[in-house]
Amino acid sequence: MWEQCLEIARVNRRHNLLPHIAAAVVLCLMAPLLMGVKNLTEPQVAKIAEFYLSFLGVILFVPLFLPDSDSNIRDVVASKKFPITGVRLIRLLQAALFLLVILAVFFILLKYGENEFHFGKCYYAAAANCIGMGGLGLLFYSLIDNIAIAYMMPFLYYLISLGNRKALGKFWLMGFSNGSMDGKKYIAAAGLLMMVAALLIRRASRR
Amino acid sequence: MFFTMLKKECGQYLKSPAYYIFLLCMVVDYISQMGTFEAPLKPQPNMEYTGTVRSSDEKSIMENALQEMLQDYENNSYTTYPIGFYKQVILDDEEQEQVKDCILRISGVTEQELDEIYKKMKAELEEISQNAQAKGVAVPMPDYDISVREDISFEEFKEELKKIDKLLGGGSSYSEKNLQFCYVPATYEQAKQEYDSILNEDRVTNAYARLFCDYMGILLAILPVFLAVTRALQDRKAKAEQVIYMQKVSSASIVLSRFLAAVFVTIIPVILLSCSTLLQAVYFAKGMGVKSDLLAFVKHIGFWLLPTALVCLSVGFFLTELTDSAVAILVQGVWWFTSLNAAGNLVGHVGWNLMPRFNAVGSNWIYQQIRGQLMRNRWLYTGVALLLVFLTVIVFQQKRKGVFTGVGTMLGNRKGKQEA
Numbered sequence: 154m155w156e157q158c159l160e161i162a163r164v165n166r167r168h169n170l171l172p173h174i175a176a177a178v179v180l181c182l183m184a185p186l187l188m189g190v191k192n193l194t195e196p197q198v199a200k201i202a203e204f205y206l207s208f209l210g211v212i213l214f215v216p217l218f219l220p221d222s223d224s225n226i227r228d229v230v231a232s233k234k235f236p237i238t239g240v241r242l243i244r245l246l247q248a249a250l251f252l253l254v255i256l257a258v259f260f261i262l263l264k265y266g267e268n269e270f271h272f273g274k275c276y277y278a279a280a281a282n283c284i285g286m287g288g289l290g291l292l293f294y295s296l297i298d299n300i301a302i303a304y305m306m307p308f309l310y311y312l313i314s315l316g317n318r319k320a321l322g323k324f325w326l327m328g329f330s331n332g333s334m335d336g337k338k339y340i341a342a343a344g345l346l347m348m349v350a351a352l353l354i355r356r357a358s359r360r
Numbered sequence: 361m362f363f364t365m366l367k368k369e370c371g372q373y374l375k376s377p378a379y380y381i382f383l384l385c386m387v388v389d390y391i392s393q394m395g396t397f398e399a400p401l402k403p404q405p406n407m408e409y410t411g412t413v414r415s416s417d418e419k420s421i422m423e424n425a426l427q428e429m430l431q432d433y434e435n436n437s438y439t440t441y442p443i444g445f446y447k448q449v450i451l452d453d454e455e456q457e458q459v460k461d462c463i464l465r466i467s468g469v470t471e472q473e474l475d476e477i478y479k480k481m482k483a484e485l486e487e488i489s490q491n492a493q494a495k496g497v498a499v500p501m502p503d504y505d506i507s508v509r510e511d512i513s514f515e516e517f518k519e520e521l522k523k524i525d526k527l528l529g530g531g532s533s534y535s536e537k538n539l540q541f542c543y544v545p546a547t548y549e550q551a552k553q554e555y556d557s558i559l560n561e562d563r564v565t566n567a568y569a570r571l572f573c574d575y576m577g578i579l580l581a582i583l584p585v586f587l588a589v590t591r592a593l594q595d596r597k598a599k600a601e602q603v604i605y606m607q608k609v610s611s612a613s614i615v616l617s618r619f620l621a622a623v624f625v626t627i628i629p630v631i632l633l634s635c636s637t638l639l640q641a642v643y644f645a646k647g648m649g650v651k652s653d654l655l656a657f658v659k660h661i662g663f664w665l666l667p668t669a670l671v672c673l674s675v676g677f678f679l680t681e682l683t684d685s686a687v688a689i690l691v692q693g694v695w696w697f698t699s700l701n702a703a704g705n706l707v708g709h710v711g712w713n714l715m716p717r718f719n720a721v722g723s724n725w726i727y728q729q730i731r732g733q734l735m736r737n738r739w740l741y742t743g744v745a746l747l748l749v750f751l752t753v754i755v756f757q758q759k760r761k762g763v764f765t766g767v768g769t770m771l772g773n774r775k776g777k778q779e780a
Contacts (some may be wrong), residue, residue, distance in 0.1 A: 176690055187698060192436070192450035205697075212690065222597065267452065301590040302378050304689045308582065309385055316392060 157235055161243050169220050169244070170213075174251050177212045180205075181259050191266045198263060198270040199329040202279035207326060209255060210283025211307045213248040214348070215290035217241060218355060219300060238356045245348060252283055278329040281341035285326070286310060288344030288351070295351035295358070362613055369591075369621030378590040382583050383629055386576070390633045393575040397640035400558050400567075400721060403551035412543040413550050414725070418514040423507065424542040425521060426466060428533055430504045433459050434478060441531040441702070449528045459524055466520050468509035477506050558722045564645035565656035568637050570718045570727065572657060573664040574706075576630055577715040580668045581699060584626050585692040588676025591618055596684060601759075611757040619677055619749055626669045630661055667738045668715060670745035678748040681755045710734050714741065 166174075184190060188201060218241070221227040231237045256279050260272055286307035294303035314326035324343065328336040373379045415421070432438045436456060438449040451459065464474065481504055488502070508517065521534035532538070546554065558567045595601050604614065634657040645652035653659075672692060679688035699714040706719040708726040710733040718727065758764035 180694070183694070187701065189448040189450055192452050194450075197448065197450070208693070208697075216686075297377055299378065299590060300686045301586045301593065301689065302381065304686060305378060305381055305583075305586045308586075308693070309381065312385070312389075312579075316389070 158239075158243055161235070161240055162247050165220075165240075165244050165247060169216070170247060170251065173212055173216055173248075174255075177209050177251070177255050180208060180212065181255060184259075190263060191268065193263070193266075193268040193270065195270040195275070196330060196332070198260075198268055198275050199278060201263075202275050203282055203327050203330050206256065206259065206279040207282035207286050207311065209252055209279075210285070210287030210344075211290055211304060213252050214245070214283075214287025215294060215303050215307070216300070217244050217248065217291055217351075218294050218298075220244075221355075222298075222300070238352055241352055241355065245352070248287075249284075252287075253280065256280055256283070274329070274334060278334065278337055281337040281344070282326050284344035284348075285324070285340035286344070288347035291351040292347040292354075295354040361609070362617060365609070365613060365617035366621055366624075369617050370625055372591065372594070373587060373621060373625045376587070376590055376594075378586050379625065382587060382626075385583055386579060386629055386633060389575065389579055390636075394572060394637055397637065397644070398721070399644050400555060403548060403555055405548050413546045414541050414729075415544045416541045417544075419508075420544050421539055421542045422466075422512075422514065422517050424544070425517075425534060425539060426463070426506065426508050427503055429459065429463060429521075429524070430477075430506065433463060438528050438532055440528050449532075451527070455527055458527055462520055462524050466508055466512060466517060467506050468512075469506060474506075477504055480505055554722055554724075557724045559645070559648055559650045561724045562722065563653045563656070564648070564650055565638060565641045565652045565654070566660070567721045567724070568641045569634070569656040569660035570664075571721050572634055572637055573660050574716075574718045576633075576661075576665055577668050577717075578700065580626070580630070580665055581672055581715045582692060582696040584622065584669050584672040585676040585688055587622055587626065588673045589680050589686050589688050591622065592677055592680035593684075593686065605760045611760055612753045615677070615681075615749065615753045615756050619673060619752075622673050622677075623666075623669060626673065627661065627666060630665060630669075631658060634658075634661065663738055664716070664734070667741040667745065671714065671741045671748075674745040674748035674752070678752045678755070681752050681759070710737050712737060712740070 184201065184205060188205070189197070190201075193201075221230065221237075221241075227237075230240060256276060260276050260279075263270070264272065289310055290303045290307045293306045294300065297303070311326060314321060323336040323339040325336055326340070328334065433456065436450055438451070440449050460471075460474070463469075464471065467474075469477070481502070484502055518536055518539055521539065522536060525532045525534040525536075528534070558564060595604055607614070638654070638657045641656075642652045642654065675692050675695075676688045679691060680686070695714060702709075702711075702713050706717050707723055708730045709717040710730050716730075716734055716737060720726075755764065
């Protein structure tokens with residue numbers, strides 16, 4: 154069983170996840186070109202976490218159902234003894250693992266850049282936003298089965314967060330940059346719920 | 361034949377949920393940013409006016425730069441644009457000392473006097489903040505009580521600031537290029553001139569059309585890519601590619617009909633949204649006895665917003681056709697993010713930015729100065745868009761012939777072999 158899970162994870166990493174991991178890493182590597190990454194204070198690091206790193210969640214989580222978009226592949230996977238929802242869950246956990254590793258490496262490098270910030274808080278804020286935005290995209294992917302819309306919805310959420318703080322209340326993505334961590338637990342919880350809902354909807358709709 | 365295809369393609373967009381999300385975004389953004397019409401206020405001699413005018417007076421440039429440096433030094437936060445994109449630079453203690461030395465040299469004050477100036481400013485700000493809270497109004501930040509040394513020449517001053525610019529990695533407010541002019545508070549006469557310019561030169565509607573383009577440009581630099589990707593992946597998803605390849609229609613007709621339909625369904629809602637502000641501006645102009653320019657919004661949408669939408673759509677079509685994936689969203693997303701952060705000056709920032717900024721009603725004098733830049737920028741992006749459409753036709757044609765199967769498919773085959 155474990156061997157089978159590891160094999161699924163290995164194949165997924167090689168055939169599906171790799172370009173998305175590469176895109177996420179490139180986005181992180183571009184950060185020093187776009188913003189200061191030296192001698193930052195905590196609110197400044199929070200800004201990077203919320204305004205920039207939040208997109209990592211969209212890059213890594215949203216394409217979860219992409220390998221199944223071809224009905225032939227989906228039928229082959231569904232015909233196997235191992236449940237297709239199990240395969241998707243492995244993909245989801247793998248994306249989450251890579252997200253957490255990439256974020257950890259990014260913040261460790263920031264620590265070495267003589268920046269003064271609380272590692273745990275910034276890491277949590279970035280991860281919560283990634284889960285929230287990724288979960289939203291994934292939910293819409295399962296509902297509409299259209300990858301462009303799946304990417305569009307988190308963008309919309311981000312745009313609303315940029316322009317209208319009051320409309321989102323606890324779910325405002327940029328709370329930590331403005332001194333409040335209160336909303337992060339709600340964003341992360343909503344993101345996780347949306348991910349679970351997306352898996353269930355996908356299973357129920359037999360797509 | 362082509363027009364029948366164009367009509368059918370428009371129908372395809374109208375059936376897509378992505379299009380309705382696009383419309384929703386546009387409407388929500390328009391209502392939140394331009395939902396209420398704020399008519400320009402006529403300046404009165406005793407009225408406090410907060411506008412600024414551009415000045416190339418050397419003394420004013422030096423004083424402004426010193427004030428900015430004092431504030432940046434105090435906050436240890438320096439804004440720079442090293443490669444044209446916004447970057448905030450924070451200096452370490454040693455580098456901060458170098459900035460402090462520069463301030464001492466150009467102002468001629470001692471270290472103790474500088475500390476006193478900061479203390480005085482802090483006390484002043486506390487008092488202002490308390491008064492502002494009591495009155496419930498925002499109060500402009502006062503200047504530091506310090507001036508540039510009398511005996512320093514402009515050349516000497518620029519040399520000093522050049523060192524700081526180098527320390528910051530270039531592209532700061534202290535670069536030689538940015539020390540050519542500054543903004544100084546406008547007098548009543550200048551404020552009156554600005555108001556008259558809105559009425560007479562902009563004929564009211566042109567001033568609002570620029571603001572409209574500023575807000576809508578932000579969305580048109582990202583949202584159309586979702587429409588393009590959705591449409592380009594639609595055939596693949598429906599497994600209709602081979603059927604389309606077999607049709608007796610040229611590749612150019614197929615690609616162009618899709619592209620032009622996308623442009624049409626993107627721009628029409630923008631024109632419709634502009635009608636509300638146009639009508640209010642026309643009504644205001646009529647009240648002031650000014651003959652407004654009724655075509656102002658359509659003209660601005662055509663030359664300002666259309667190239668942005670063209671580029672965004674062409675990136676979407678080209679990359680999706682090339683890779684058979686949604687990678688265009690990522691590419692356009694990164695471009696959008698960097699362009700949004702590139703605009704340091706929200707009124708009149710053009711350069712080679714995908715979304716030129718003009719977040720003001722009026723300021724016609726700034727617009728006249730950037731007009732040439734804006735035209736070059738817009739022509740460049742129109743050219744880029746047309747080139748990408750041309751490349752899309754070639755890729756489509758090669759796929760049709762079976763010569764090229766898409767980057768995604770080719771990589772997939774290579775990986776398949778590896779797996780085997």
